[in-house]
Structures are given as structure tokens and as C-alpha cells.
Amino acid sequence: MTLADLKRGQQGIITDVSSSHIPLKLLEMGCLPGNTVELVQVAPFADPMYLNINGSHLAIRKETAVHILIEFEDE
Amino acid sequence: MSKQINVALIGNPNTGKTSVFNALTGLNQKVGNYPGITVDKKQGICKLPRGVKAHIIDLPGTYSLNASSLDENVVIELLLNKNDKDFPDVAVVVTDVENLKRNLLLFTQIKDLEIPTILVINMSDRMAYKGISLDIAHLEEQLKTKIALISTRKNTGISELKELITNYKALSTEPCMNAASIDKDYFTALQKAFPNQLLYKLWLVITQDVNFGKTNRQTIEAVSDFKTKSKADLKRLQQKETIKRYQFINNVLKKGRTIDLASAKDLRIRLDRILTHKVWGYLIFGLILLLIFQAIYDWAQVPMEFIDGAFASLSNWTKNVLPDGAFTDLIAEGVIPGLGGIVIFIPQIAFLFLFIAILEESGYMSRVVFLMDRIMRRFGLSGKSVVPLISGTACAIPAVMATRNIESWKERLITILVTPFTTCSARLPVYLIIIALVIPEGRFLGLSYQALTLMLLYLIGFGAAVGSAYVLSKVLKIKSRSFLVIEMPNYKLPLFKNVAITVIEKTKTFVFEAGKIILAISIVLWFLASYGPGEQFNNAETIVQQANPNLTEEVLNDRVAEHKLEHSYIGIIGKSIEPVIQPLGYDWKIGIGLVTSFAAREVFVGTLATIYSIGSATEIDDEDEAMSTIKNRMAEEVYSDGSKVFTLSSGISLLLFYAFAMQCMSTLAIVKRETNSWKWPIYQLVIMTGIAYFIALTAFQILK
Numbered sequence: 150m151t152l153a154d155l156k157r158g159q160q161g162i163i164t165d166v167s168s169s170h171i172p173l174k175l176l177e178m179g180c181l182p183g184n185t186v187e188l189v190q191v192a193p194f195a196d197p198m199y200l201n202i203n204g205s206h207l208a209i210r211k212e213t214a215v216h217i218l219i220e221f222e223d224e
Numbered sequence: 225m226s227k228q229i230n231v232a233l234i235g236n237p238n239t240g241k242t243s244v245f246n247a248l249t250g251l252n253q254k255v256g257n258y259p260g261i262t263v264d265k266k267q268g269i270c271k272l273p274r275g276v277k278a279h280i281i282d283l284p285g286t287y288s289l290n291a292s293s294l295d296e297n298v299v300i301e302l303l304l305n306k307n308d309k310d311f312p313d314v315a316v317v318v319t320d321v322e323n324l325k326r327n328l329l330l331f332t333q334i335k336d337l338e339i340p341t342i343l344v345i346n347m348s349d350r351m352a353y354k355g356i357s358l359d360i361a362h363l364e365e366q367l368k369t370k371i372a373l374i375s376t377r378k379n380t381g382i383s384e385l386k387e388l389i390t391n392y393k394a395l396s397t398e399p400c401m402n403a404a405s406i407d408k409d410y411f412t413a414l415q416k417a418f419p420n421q422l423l424y425k426l427w428l429v430i431t432q433d434v435n436f437g438k439t440n441r442q443t444i445e446a447v448s449d450f451k452t453k454s455k456a457d458l459k460r461l462q463q464k465e466t467i468k469r470y471q472f473i474n475n476v477l478k479k480g481r482t483i484d485l486a487s488a489k490d491l492r493i494r495l496d497r498i499l500t501h502k503v504w505g506y507l508i509f510g511l512i513l514l515l516i517f518q519a520i521y522d523w524a525q526v527p528m529e530f531i532d533g534a535f536a537s538l539s540n541w542t543k544n545v546l547p548d549g550a551f552t553d554l555i556a557e558g559v560i561p562g563l564g565g566i567v568i569f570i571p572q573i574a575f576l577f578l579f580i581a582i583l584e585e586s587g588y589m590s591r592v593v594f595l596m597d598r599i600m601r602r603f604g605l606s607g608k609s610v611v612p613l614i615s616g617t618a619c620a621i622p623a624v625m626a627t628r629n630i631e632s633w634k635e636r637l638i639t640i641l642v643t644p645f646t647t648c649s650a651r652l653p654v655y656l657i658i659i660a661l662v663i664p665e666g667r668f669l670g671l672s673y674q675a676l677t678l679m680l681l682y683l684i685g686f687g688a689a690v691g692s693a694y695v696l697s698k699v700l701k702i703k704s705r706s707f708l709v710i711e712m713p714n715y716k717l718p719l720f721k722n723v724a725i726t727v728i729e730k731t732k733t734f735v736f737e738a739g740k741i742i743l744a745i746s747i748v749l750w751f752l753a754s755y756g757p758g759e760q761f762n763n764a765e766t767i768v769q770q771a772n773p774n775l776t777e778e779v780l781n782d783r784v785a786e787h788k789l790e791h792s793y794i795g796i797i798g799k800s801i802e803p804v805i806q807p808l809g810y811d812w813k814i815g816i817g818l819v820t821s822f823a824a825r826e827v828f829v830g831t832l833a834t835i836y837s838i839g840s841a842t843e844i845d846d847e848d849e850a851m852s853t854i855k856n857r858m859a860e861e862v863y864s865d866g867s868k869v870f871t872l873s874s875g876i877s878l879l880l881f882y883a884f885a886m887q888c889m890s891t892l893a894i895v896k897r898e899t900n901s902w903k904w905p906i907y908q909l910v911i912m913t914g915i916a917y918f919i920a921l922t923a924f925q926i927l928k
């Protein structure tokens with residue numbers, strides 16, 4: 150599944166980011182494999198998405214979020 | 225004079241660079257531009273212990289040395305160019321204790337450039353609140369640097385920072401991690417090809433288009449025994465670099481920082497639940513907008529009236545004190561009203577910047593971007609276009625400059641092109657006088673027709689901006705991937721000092737930049753209206769007297785003045801464009817106003833004031849009386865067949881013309897600078913004025 154499938158308040162772990170579709174800036178802000186990501190808030194139509202990636206708070210558009218693969222944390 | 229130490233403040237956005245800068249320099253600073261581009265360059269002087277002085281630059285915020293915007297490029301170009309006169313003797317990297325991990329990424333890159341570096345960990349006042357504690361000695365050892373733990377809010381640690389800057393020679397220049405570990409083979413080959421160059425510097429040159437000294441990408445690619453990689457490969461390596469750096473930072477922080485989550489509190493979550501809410505969020509944003517408009521158009525009136533009055537009495541006073549003559553006229557009727565025309569906008573501009581500074585400082589602006597992005601994107605804009613569009617209601621110049629942080633070139637360009645449609649404060653004087661003249665009094669649902677007209681004009685301006693953005697997004701064939709990455713910073717109480725300095729600096733820039741032009745125009749205008757070629761102008765008195773021998777002295781003076789104006793240089797210009805503007809319902813006097821107000825819209829009212837007061841020899845003492853006198857004179861204006869010049873139809877045509885036309889030289893100049901070509905401002909001028917002409921023509925022909 151991808152980041153775009155998260156529901157508000159849910160958490161996941163980033164497993165892969167397709168570097169050709171993702172601006173480098175986003176990686177530099179901490180959006181890297183292995184980091185946990187939480188969906189803090191969504192705007193209407195779930196776009197953009199307000200994320201908390203390992204303590205970094207940022208917003209991205211849904212069209213970017215679909216290029217970030219995640220899985221749920223093993224409880 | 226002893227040598228100054230060059231200090232560069234570098235860091236991610238929102239870490240407090242500007243606060244540190246203000247703490248070090250106070251008001252001892254000036255804002256300029258980097259050559260060729262309009263990125264603010266803030267520099268100042270700081271007195272250090274033992275009589276040493278430091279020259280400090282506040283660099284634009286950047287997340288890394290991989291530039292993705294104009295602002296960020298400035299940082300790299302400075303750090304890579306040893307010959308730049310501002311090249312730092314010491315780099316001060318400012319970080320926020322709450323975002324240390326992300327902030328350190330940039331720090332490790334700068335260390336790789338082997339520049340002496342001090343690490344400032346700012347916002348130490350938040351540590352207790354967030355349950356953070358740091359092992360400074362461990363961090364200093366691992367990061368091979370000296371650390372200043374400071375709080376610009378509580379004013380702690382500043383003197384320690386000054387002490388560290390003074391002793392910058394003692395700082396280590398050793399990198400804290402090994403750049404070659406990103407890709408051993410590649411970097412070994414690179415170093416072999418350029419044995420005398422710094423490895424990380426080479427890497428930066430390869431991965432981006434920056435210029436520094438002799439080495440640029442072409443020269444690296446030209447070395448035959450070294451193979452460069454494809455773009456995609458390079459990007460993969462950059463990603464690997466980022467991962468490596470984070471691994472290093474995580475290791476350092478594991479021992480160097482502990483966070484006691486139990487004692488951490490978070491205001492953000494509670495506030496964001498409301499401020500970014502699907503309903504409440506928009507409602508609150510709407511209320512804030514109302515408050516801003518209220519301030520700009522209501523509260524600002526008080527100081528504006530005061531300024532207006534002050535300049536009017538100054539003008540009268542000058543006339544009384546100085547001896548009669550051309551020079552006095554120039555001062556009293558040209559220069560002083562011209563200056564007044566600039567100063568009068570200070571309250572509105574200052575209010576606007578006050579609000580914008582508070583919204584930016586508090587962290588709320590990012591939430592606006594978040595809320596508005598989706599809606600704005602429908603029209604080819606970005607969430608980040610909202611700030612320019614709001615600023616545009618005061619003045620398009622700062623608004624165009626505020627587009628710089630929009631990542632996508634297409635979205636940025638469209639924002640720049642449509643912003644001048646929003647109703648700026650310079651249109652207001654024009655609207656007010658014409659509305660008062662042609663819109664009847666009376667009320668509809670408790671609102672006066674005049675107020676409704678004004679509101680409608682605002683809506684038209686905003687609609688034109690959004691509508692043309694939509695058209696442009698379909699028409700412009702620019703390939704530029706649109707994406708949005710925006711940090712959502714913590715909410716903070718704005719620092720009074722920061723807000724005050726921003727308001728003062730921005731207002732100052734506006735006054736001087738726009739002021740120069742308006743002043744020049746009003747002087748030129750005065751000359752053109754006071755002189756003319758040939759008999760008709762020079763012998764006006766005799767000519768009028770001969771034609772009408774039986775006039776009283778007062779009426780005669782009026783007629784003479786009018787005759788003179790008609791045959792002055794400006795009158796000739798007005799007459800010559802009359803055929804073009806007649807279908808819109810304007811006479812040659814309005815034509816003069818259109819021509820002069822091409823420089824800046826607010827000049828229109830000033831021009832009419834000049835024209836009608838030159839036309840009328842009657843003395844005007846009181847300011848209110850002066851205004852109503854101009855209004856009365858305008859209302860009395862008739863064509864030779866006796867029909868009125870200012871009617872409902874010609875008035876509405878004029879209002880619509882000003883709503884759409886690109887009547888502002890300063891905006892064109894700033895658009896040229898920001899887009900780096902004359903192409904866009906020329907399109908803007910031709911298309912906007914074309915639309916204005918067409919709509920004004922249609923309106924007049926229908927209503928007539």
C-alpha cells in the first residue's frame with residue numbers, strides 16, 4: 150500500500166520511495182525508508198496530506214503520496 | 225581598521241536565523257539584493273568582544289545544499305566561491321532543538337566543505353517543555369564543532385556565541401563524515417581526476433547547475449578519463465547520500481540527545497485540530513482575512529487622513545513662505561503633493577506587512593497553504609499563491625516578490641502574471657472619487673449602492689485573477705512538474721522585535737522603490753502642464769480676452785487657465801489620444817489622467833487635482849473643500865454640446881478600465897526582474913490593457 154491509503158491518525162513505516170517521482174527535498178526532510186509516518190490531518194478530498202514523519206511535520210499532495218510505499222507497523 | 229570577520233548564518237527555514245541575526249546586529253542592518261536576482265540579502269555589523277567586528281549575512285533558509293529554488297542557490301554559490309567578498313570566515317549553522325535531526329543534515333554537508341563551522345542550537349527555552357536534554361560535550365566531539373546553546377526569545381547564550389565567533393580560528397575544519405562513503409568507486413575516480421579539488425565540492429558541482437570559479441560541470445565532463453553518470457543515476461546517489469547522512473546523525477543523536485516523552489507537551493495537535501479543520505479551518509481563515517481588510521481599509525483611514533491634511537498644509541505653507549515664482553510652484557504643486565501621494569500609503573502597507581509578518585512568524589501561514597492548495601490548483605495556482613494574492617490587495621510589488629517559494633515554475637509564473645488583477649490600494653483613490661461622482665446615493669438591503677459598487681470591484685479583481693490563471697494554466701505550454709512540499713512548523717508566539725523589524729524594513733523598501741517613480745512622474749507632469757509650445761499657450765490671456773471681451777476677472781482667469789492647459793504639452797498629449805478613448809466615454813482631460821497614471825494608478829486622482837486646480841484660479845485653503853472642489857469641478861465638466869463628461873456610463877467604464885488595466889510601471893519592472901525577461905511584463909501590459917479597453921468599451925456602449 151502507499152501513503153495515500155493511510156487514514157487520519159494511522160501510522161505506517163515507509164518501505165520504499167521511488168526516487169524518480171519524489172523531489173529530493175522531500176527525502177531530505179526525512180521521508181526515507183525505515184521512518185515511521187503518521188497522517189495528522191487531511192484537507193478536503195484528502196489532498197494535501199499533513200504528515201508527521203519521525204517528528205518532521207510537513208504537507209504534500211496526494212499525487213506525491215502515491216509514490217511512497219508503506220506498511221503497517223507490526224504490533 | 226582591523227579586518228572584519230565574515231560570518232554567514234545558514235540553516236533550515238524557521239530555525240531562527242533571522243532572530244539570531246536580529247539579536248546580533250539589532251537595527252544595525254540593511255537589506256539589499258543579490259546582484260541580478262531579487263533575493264533579499266540581509267547584512268549587518270556585530271560588535272564582538274575585544275574590539276573585533278563581524279560582518280554578518282542572514283542567508284535564505286535552505287534544507288540542504290541541493291538547491292531547488294532561487295533562494296537556495298544563493299547559499300551554495302556563496303559557499304562554493306572562495307573569491308566572493310562575502311565568503312564566510314566562519315559558518316554559523318542555526319538549528320532548532322526540536323528539529324535537530326533534520327536540521328543537522330545541512331550541517332554535515334557544510335562541514336564537508338571544510339569551512340570553520342559553529343553549531344547554534346536555538347530555542348533552548350523549549351527543551352523543558354518538550355522533555356529534551358542534550359549531551360553537548362558528546363555532540364561537539366562527534367560533530368567536530370563548537371556548540372552554542374541559545375534562546376533568542378529568552379536572550380540566553382548570545383554572548384557565548386559572540387565569544388565563539390571571535391575565536392573562530394580555533395574551530396576544526398575536519399568533515400564529520402566521509403563523503404566518499406556514498407559510492408567508493410565513483411568518488412575515488414573523481415578524486416583521481418581532480419586531485420587538487422575538494423571532493424564534496426566536486427560532487428556539488430556535478431549534481432547542480434551552480435557556477436563557481438573555473439570549475440563547472442562542463443570542465444568536469446570534459447576530462448576524458450572520468451565518466452559522468454546519467455541524471456537518474458545521480459539522483460539515486462543523492463538519495464543514498466541523504467540516507468548515509470541520516471544514519472550518521474541518528475548515531476550521533478542516540479547518545480547525544482534524550483527525549484522524555486512523558487513530560488513532552490504538544491500544543492500543535494490541539495491547535496491544528498481546529499485551524500486545519502475542514503470547516504472551522506476555512507471559517508477562521510475567512511475571519512482573519514476580514515480582519516486584515518478591516519485594518520487596511522478602515523483603521524488605516526485615520527492616519528491616512530492625518531497625512532493627507534499635513535501635506536496639504538505643508539503645500540500651502542510653502543506657497544506662503546517662499547517667494548512667488550516657477551520654483552515655488554514646482555515645490556508646492558509638484559514635489560510636495562507627489563511626496564504626499566507616496567507617504568499616504570504607508571499606513572496601509574505597514575498594516576499589511578504587520579499581519580503577514582505575524583501570520584508567518586506564528587506558523588499559521590503554512591496552514592493556509594495546506595487549506596488552500598487543492599482549491600488553488602483547480603485554477604492552475606498553488607497553495608503558496610494565496611499569500612501573494614492577499615498581499616496584492618495592498619500592493620502588487622511585494623506580492624510578486626512573495627511568489628519566490630513556489631516550487632513549480634509554471635505555478636509561480638501564473639501567480640506573478642495574475643496578481644496585478646487583485647485590487648491594490650492604489651486603485652482605491654480612483655475608485656472612491658469616481659464612485660462618489662457617478663453612483664447614486666441610496667441603499668439596497670441596508671447597504672449603500674456606493675459600498676456595494678466598491679465590493680463588486682474587489683470581487684471583479686479577484687475573479688479576474690483566478691479566471692485568467694485558469695486560462696493561463698491551459699494555454700501556457702510550460703513543462704514543469706508541479707509538486708508541493710511544505711513544512712508545518714510549530715506554532716509560536718511572534719517575537720515583537722522580529723515583527724517590528726520586518727514591518728519597518730519592508731515599508732521602507734516600498735516607499736523608496738515606488739516613491740522614486742511617483743515623485744519623478746509628478747514633477748514631469750507639473751512641467752508638462754505648466755509649459756506649452758507656441759502662441760496659443762504663451763499668449764493665452766490676450767487670445768481669451770479678445771474672444772470674450774466682457775468677462776469678469778474671476779471667470780476670465782478660469783478661462784485663461786483652461787485655455788493654457790489645453791495647449792500645454794500635456795494638453796496636446798491628451799488631445800492626441802482623444803480619438804482612441806472617446807468610444808469609452810472619456811474626454812482629453814481624462815486621457816491625460818490615463819497617460820500619467822500609467823506610471824502608477826494613484827497618480828490619476830493627483831493628475832485630475834492638478835488639472836482642475838490649474839484650470840481653476842480660485843484659491844483653495846481647506847483640504848475637505850479642496851476635495852469637494854475637485855469633485856464639483858469634475859461633476860460640472862461638460863462637452864461643447866453641454867452634455868456631462870462624468871455620467872453613470874462613462875464612470876462605470878472608467879471604473880472597469882482601472883479594474884483590469886495594467887497601470888503600474890513598478891509592477892512591470894518587478895515582473896521583469898522576477899521572470900528575468902521583458903517578454904512576460906510586455907504580455908501582461910498588452911493583454912491586461914487590451915481586456916480593460918474591450919470591457920470598458922462594451923460597458924460604455926451598452927449603458928450609454
Ligand SMILES: Nc1nc2c(ncn2[C@@H]2O[C@H](COP(=O)(O)OP(=O)(O)O)[C@@H](O)[C@H]2O)c(=O)[nH]1
Nearest residue numbers: 238239240241242243347375376377585716719
Ligand atoms: N521559542 C522560541 N522561538 C523562537 C526562538 N527564536 C526564534 N523563534 C521563533 O521561531 C520562528 C522562526 O524564526 P525566524 O528567525 O524567522 O527563523 P528563520 O526562518 O530561520 O529566519 C519565529 O516565530 C520566531 O519567533 C527561540 O529562541 N525560542
Ligand SMILES: [Mg+2]
Nearest residue numbers: 241242243285
Ligand atoms: Mg529568516
